[in-house]
Amino acid sequence: MKYYNHFEDLKLHHNTVITLGKFDGLHEGHRNLIETMMKVKEKKGLRALIFTFSVPPKSHITGQPMPVITTNEEKRALFEEIGVDYFIECPFSDELMRMSPREFVSFLVNELQVKCFVVGEDFCFGYQRAGNIETLEELSKEFGYDLFVKSKIQHKGRDISSTYIREELVAGNMKTAEKLLGYPYFIENKIVHGNHIGRKMGIPTVNMEIDPQKVIPPKGVYVSRITILDDGSTYMGISNIGNKPTIGDDYPTGVESFLFDFDGDLYGKVLRVSLLYYVRAERKFENLDALKAQIDKDISFAREYYGNVTKVC
Ligand SMILES: Cc1cc2nc3c(=O)[nH]c(=O)nc-3n(C[C@H](O)[C@H](O)[C@H](O)COP(=O)(O)O)c2cc1C
Numbered sequence: 001m002k003y004y005n006h007f008e009d010l011k012l013h014h015n016t017v018i019t020l021g022k023f024d025g026l027h028e029g030h031r032n033l034i035e036t037m038m039k040v041k042e043k044k045g046l047r048a049l050i051f052t053f054s055v056p057p058k059s060h061i062t063g064q065p066m067p068v069i070t071t072n073e074e075k076r077a078l079f080e081e082i083g084v085d086y087f088i089e090c091p092f093s094d095e096l097m098r099m100s101p102r103e104f105v106s107f108l109v110n111e112l113q114v115k116c117f118v119v120g121e122d123f124c125f126g127y128q129r130a131g132n133i134e135t136l137e138e139l140s141k142e143f144g145y146d147l148f149v150k151s152k153i154q155h156k157g158r159d160i161s162s163t164y165i166r167e168e169l170v171a172g173n174m175k176t177a178e179k180l181l182g183y184p185y186f187i188e189n190k191i192v193h194g195n196h197i198g199r200k201m202g203i204p205t206v207n208m209e210i211d212p213q214k215v216i217p218p219k220g221v222y223v224s225r226i227t228i229l230d231d232g233s234t235y236m237g238i239s240n241i242g243n244k245p246t247i248g249d250d251y252p253t254g255v256e257s258f259l260f261d262f263d264g265d266l267y268g269k270v271l272r273v274s275l276l277y278y279v280r281a282e283r284k285f286e287n288l289d290a291l292k293a294q295i296d297k298d299i300s301f302a303r304e305y306y307g308n309v310t311k312v313c
């Protein structure tokens with residue numbers, strides 16, 4: 001997959017089928033659209049092109065960062081897995097923001113060799129989101145491209161969208177979020193050192209910081225699945241999102257996991273912690289013994305949840 005993160009001098013030399021949007025989370029609706037794009041690619045001998053922005057346009061306009069389901073890096077890796085040919089992650093500049101719908105389409109057709117658009121029925125583009133499906137249809141007569149418009153995939157009568165998924169994640173509804181995403185919500189990062197209290201309690205854990213851009217589900221304990229990205233090995237486990245209030249008052253919010261039936265050194269490794277089920281809220285316990293007794297119960301709960309399967313692959 002070829003990756004571009006600039007707008008100036010952007011030019012492609014092969015004919016393309018394009019789909020555009022924020023693609024936060026790469027959810028089931030996005031995947032439906034991308035499936036169509038990949039079919040068109042094969043049928044018409046085109047290259048598959050994803051056009052997205054490095055910062056959500058709303059964040060650029062309001063200056064407020066918006067929590068994301070997937071960081072740009074995670075999104076790029078997911079598109080690479082799907083087999084997209086070109087991935088353009090454009091900075092959302094004022095020049096781009098002021099382009100009229102016609103100017104934007106002209107840029108796509110003339111510089112990015114777009115021969116076909118695949119978009120959702122509510123797709124909007126151009127200055128102040130003035131362009132819509134009718135505009136794209138109208139402009140296709142002048143610019144000579146094909147247009148596929150997909151109706152939106154729904155769950156329980158509501159369109160699947162990144163906004164919907166962020167709401168479910170913030171509410172701790174991990175099962176619904178998983179259904180909408182098509183995979184469980186995950187947090188990835190490098191392991192950092194903790195206080196080494198866990199090992200003394202007989203529950204050795206790995207600690208990770210959370211990328212400040214990510215949506216953080218409620219603080220508390222989750223049944224989790226942990227993948228060591230270096231070799232792909234995957235373990236069942238239990239994780240806590242929070243600040244360890246029993247231990248101190250000023251720990252930053254992080255994720256801490258206990259991998260079932262794992263013995264080894266994970267410092268410096270990158271983990272993907274998939275959060276499958278919200279068990280309980282994080283609490284301040286009277287002492288370490290009370291905390292340990294509760295964590296033992298959490299572990300029993302999670303083992304039962306898994307039906308005593310521990311290592312996946
Ligand atoms: C499953 C699980 C549940 C936890 N629940 C809590 C909690 O409710 N309250 C709390 O203060 N710390 C909680 N912790 C964090 C512990 O305080 C932490 O594991 C312990 O202090 C060891 O941390 P260390 O790795 O920095 O040594 C939990 C950790 C795990 C793995």
Ligand SMILES: Nc1ncnc2c1ncn2[C@@H]1O[C@H](COP(=O)(O)OP(=O)(O)OP(=O)(O)O)[C@@H](O)[C@H]1O
Pocket residue numbers: 020021022023024028029030032033118119120121122123150151152153154159160161162163164
């Ligand atoms: N449920 C869906 N079914 C089919 N296509 C979808 C669905 N949701 C979004 N799309 C299409 O995917 C493309 C990218 O969508 P985009 O990520 O910008 O919006 P979204 O997923 O609806 O999230 P948000 O809540 O941030 O608006 C657009 O063409 C959009 O119409």
